[in-house]
Amino acid sequence: MKMQIFVDADACPVVDIVETIAEKYNISTTLLCDTNHILYSNYSEVIVVGAGADAVDYKLISICHKGDIVVSQDYGVAAMALGKGAYAIHQSGKWYTNNNIDQMLMERHLNKKARRSSRKCHVKGPKKRTEEDDERFAQSFEKMLMMVQEKFQKNTKTMETGRKENK
Numbered sequence: 001m002k003m004q005i006f007v008d009a010d011a012c013p014v015v016d017i018v019e020t021i022a023e024k025y026n027i028s029t030t031l032l033c034d035t036n037h038i039l040y041s042n043y044s045e046v047i048v049v050g051a052g053a054d055a056v057d058y059k060l061i062s063i064c065h066k067g068d069i070v071v072s073q074d075y076g077v078a079a080m081a082l083g084k085g086a087y088a089i090h091q092s093g094k095w096y097t098n099n100n101i102d103q104m105l106m107e108r109h110l111n112k113k114a115r116r117s118s119r120k121c122h123v124k125g126p127k128k129r130t131e132e133d134d135e136r137f138a139q140s141f142e143k144m145l146m147m148v149q150e151k152f153q154k155n156t157k158t159m160e161t162g163r164k165e166n167k
Contacts, residue, residue, distance in 0.1 A: 003152055005029040005145075006064045006086075007044075008072035010037045010056055013129050014091045017138050018071055019043045025145060030063070032056045067152060069144060075104045087148055092133065093140030 005022050009015055009031040019041065022029040029044040034051045047063075049055045057077045064070055066085030072078055078088035078096035088096040096104070 003027060003067050003069065003148055004064070005069045005071065006060050007031045008056060008060055008070070008074060008077055009033045009039055009046075012071065012073070012091060014071065014134070014137050014141075015039070015041075017134060018141065021138065021142050021145060025149065027145070027149075032060045067148065069148060071141070075101065075108050079105060087144055089137075089141055089144055091137060093137040095140065095144060 005018060005027055007015060007018055007029065010033050015031060019029060023043050031039050031041060031044045031046045032049065033039050033046070034049055034056050036051050038048055039046050047059065049059045057072075057074060057080075060070065060072070060077060061080045061084065064081055064084060064086045068081075068086045070077065070081040070086050070088045071091065072081070072088065073091050075096070078090070079101050081088040082096060082098055082101055090096065
């Protein structure tokens with residue numbers, strides 16, 4: 001089975017970067033979006049799901065497998081991907097790992113709780129994305145991709161060696 005890349009592509013600013021790097025390494029890529037954010041691609045498969053809450057997230061998790069790479073800004077999606085043995089990366093370039101995901105989920109929970117209890121209605125959105133942000137993501141994503149490919153190749157060689165020895 002070959003590694004694939006899955007992108008939670010609703011309002012994702014790094015789709016083009018992911019596709020460029022995936023194409024460079026000839027890795028199949030699937031973009032998932034809902035009916036509010038329909039995408040088109042010359043390289044990736046595009047899966048459009050209904051606009052229900054978390055519909056894209058659940059579809060993505062249902063089709064990703066161990067060893068795949070998931071690109072998402074959603075910590076919950078990342079946690080589920082890690083649970084399946086996939087790798088996950090945020091659009092900032094930060095790798096989600098089994099060592100940091102619990103803390104990230106807790107911070108998300110506490111921030112949500114603080115927002116709910118606050119009387120303020122004005123919440124600042126994320127800062128404008130820069131070229132440096134894109135470059136940071138591209139470097140981190142390519143590094144992850146190469147690491148996963150290397151692990152995949154080692155596992156394939158081990159399986160082939162094991163098969164030859166058992167004959």
